[in-house]
Amino acid sequence: MRCPFCSNIEDKVIDSRPTDDHSAIRRRRECLACKKRFTTYEKLEKLGFFVIKKDGSRQDFDRGKLIRGILKSCEKRPVSRQQIEDLVDSLEQHALNQMRREIPSQELGEAVLSRLQDLDEVAYIRFASVYRDFQDIDSFVDELARIRESGRSRNNTDKGNQDATQDIDC
Numbered sequence: 001m002r003c004p005f006c007s008n009i010e011d012k013v014i015d016s017r018p019t020d021d022h023s024a025i026r027r028r029r030e031c032l033a034c035k036k037r038f039t040t041y042e043k044l045e046k047l048g049f050f051v052i053k054k055d056g057s058r059q060d061f062d063r064g065k066l067i068r069g070i071l072k073s074c075e076k077r078p079v080s081r082q083q084i085e086d087l088v089d090s091l092e093q094h095a096l097n098q099m100r101r102e103i104p105s106q107e108l109g110e111a112v113l114s115r116l117q118d119l120d121e122v123a124y125i126r127f128a129s130v131y132r133d134f135q136d137i138d139s140f141v142d143e144l145a146r147i148r149e150s151g152r153s154r155n156n157t158d159k160g161n162q163d164a165t166q167d168i169d170c
Helices: 063-073 081-097 105-119 121-131 137-169
Strands: 011-018 024-031 037-043 050-052 058-060 102-104
Touching: 050 105, 063 081, 063 105, 063 121, 081 105, 102 105, 105 121, 121 137
Parallel strands: 050 102
Antiparallel strands: 011 024, 024 037, 050 058
């Protein structure tokens, strides 16, 4: 490890412990030349995957780009950075669990929309307007009608489940 202060490559590890979420190892180091201390993080390297764009080109999956897009749709909404990080983590984990090296951008976009709809419907509409390239107000109205209908379906299903539960409890 190169010292960030003097660029010496010799150091010693003073302390080592896992991060709070156990996703990395935090190491406190001391440079043997200048005696200054610095912190490094050791993290398991994840195998990346490619996103197949609409035009057929392939790009490395860019977590930061996806987070920026979701952040923009969640601007001034009650959605925390941690919720967005968790959303992207779940998308990445799902892709890695399937052992797929390539994912079409349409599939990735639909997965984001599905999770955003459960998280915040306004953020969902904002993301959908860019992702689905709404060209006019009718596109917005159609999407809003679809959300309303799916919300009613979910509410009716939930209500039906509550009614069934009440019947069993009685």
